[in-house]
Amino acid sequence: MLKDFKTLQVTDTNKGAIVEVQLNRPETGNSVDGQMLSELLVLLRHLEDDPTVRVMVLSGAGDHFCQGGDRSEFPELLERDPSGSELTALGYTAQRVCSTLAQMKLVTIARLHGDVIGAGLGLAIFCDLRIGADTARFRMPEVGLGVPPAWGGVLPRLLEEAGQSRVRRFLLTADAFDAEMAERMSILDKVVPASELDAAVTHWAKKIARRDPTAMRITKTMLNARAGASQLAVGSYFDEELLTASIARRVLPRG
Template sequence: MDFKTLQVSDEGTILRVQLDRPEEGNSVDSQMLTELLAILRALEDDHTVRVMVLSGAGDHFCQGGDRTEFPELLAQDTSGAALRALGEKAQRVCSALSQLRLVTIARCHGDVIGAGLGLAVFCDLRVGADTSRYRMPEVGLGVPPAWGGVLPRLAAEAGQAQVRRLLLTAEAFDAARAKQMSILHEVVPADDLDAAVARLAKPLARRDPTTVRITKNMLNALAGANQLSVGSYADDEFLTAAMARRALLRR
């Protein structure tokens, strides 16, 4: 496939997917969501790949959603339908990522913010550079934290009490705190990040795929990940209304 916002490297049992909008901080736009969804759907029919590594080009993993799209989409369709479709597409990507039959690893460096943090927590395992930084800024920006249906997943991974503070204060936190909250599974020096990801990926690529798929299904059921779609469409409605209001205020 010819990708515009991703770099994809197929290493047989390991597939590397890199967000590739470095000039925009790898911000997630509609095109990137479309391409991510295409890859995730293709992987469901690929029985060679056992591990997918998600990373970001340039200085950051991902600095969030591309907010420049919001007023453009609203100008195209004042009913908000285009904004709603964007939110629903983000939910489909995150749901597909969490339910993928193979193991996914997020390689986190630089800024991991908003939608970027959402993509990371929907991966099975997360390794971060000790210099990486994290934030959920939505409430500070005047929009609810509904992107991709991330709230249930984040609460399941990090705990409701921790997530409540992160969302309401919109404060930034470092890699050490991210590990303390189980947002990261491992923190390493930035220069060792690739080696740490490889140490995880190589043995995982040798695991029996049927056992991995069943184990992931069991873990998803235990964590309530299969309930992510509950309320997500209502969340999209609220998110659309909030984004539309913000876009109008900027005019």
Template sequence: MLMDFKTLQVTDEGSILRVQLNRPETGNSIDGQMLSELLSVLRALEDDNTVRVMVVSGAGDHFSQGGDRSEFPELLEKDTSGSALRSLADKAERVCSALSQLRIVTIARLHGDVIGAGLGLAVFCDLRVGADTCRFRMPEVGLGVPPAWGGVLPRLAEEAGQAWVRRLLLTAEAFDAARAEQLSILHEVVPADGLDAAVARWARPLVRRDPTTVRITKSMLNARAGATQLAVGSYFDGDLLTDAVARQHARGRR
């Protein structure tokens, strides 16, 4: 899989595809361009019969410090109806949905800050290993917007449990790798210099798994999560996020 991107570094190793978020100067903040490029990778994988494992990581000091909020005002200035911002939010939902429904196994390799949209992207991966120095946070409520990015709320609640997610969202408090492992946001915590070894330890047997069995197993695991997502109305997340950001922007212009 040969691809040339501006915000991603993609390395094809045959049975393993490595996708690195590559905006280190912004803390790997996730913008519209990165979402489009992630969609391109995920769509290409739908027709690829070689890759068995995809590893998602971040360049520089952090996995991702969240969504790139700097593009919100520009999108609203260009389109006061909010449709451009809504399109961005819908694109995030498509990325996360495609990631969770991918036929192959996905591994998130986490280090540094894993915040907001960065945590959302990570939690849609099947397996997650993090450095013991990782720092996590869902700051949306503190920033005045709902936790609507990518439909992350039902996925996070499924993985970490409703009670803890309620606390983390409403308080917007930071938590460390040990707490993330306790909440099953991380499946394993290792020293930073042991991340690659941990990923390799998981990937080696996974590339030998029967692809049909993996696909069916993932479909079974996703069935309950899909019902939960519909129940909480996360398909309307794009509208919720757009409305909140537009109101913030309007207040700022007064």
């Protein structure tokens, strides 16, 4: 098992059948930066190739699951490369992480608590199942920050999972919403008291890990094929370029 990461904490249980991947930058609210994306991509590909792993639980260290993308690195990337190619490359890495997460044949469960914002919501929505504490708070802040919802190609997945009307409402207003609303939108599959979150996640993970692995992988392949067709229909081909252009417009000095 790969464990030498700076931004992730990896723990395996149940004889390696269940792996918990914890976003581990609690001092930043587990904000997603380039290093975290690179490490996630390496780890996800490793887990997908490990036949002993049946379930992956994605969680966050500290008080929050994830407070979004780490915008503090954008000015540095643009200063180093004013063409925006490094920033665009970061966007492509985010898309590869999300597409890998979506297409995995093992079952993925998001354990959600505290703030689940922006890129954090993106990572969560690409998991198969999502269990949240009743105190969790969700937000899609992109429009409020002056950028399109283009991170990781998340919009098609959000539309598929949560429905166009409600996604439109919370994207355009950038308002926060609670766990009860997230469950009504199918962003959460289950809401439990914060004190029961670990027990609920463990219960589902162990139940799934006991299922026949061949049947589970074939089922995931069938589900992924359906989701892939939906993603293709909505389209997100230029997300990275759009996001780079929007960020550069706000970060670079005018004149």
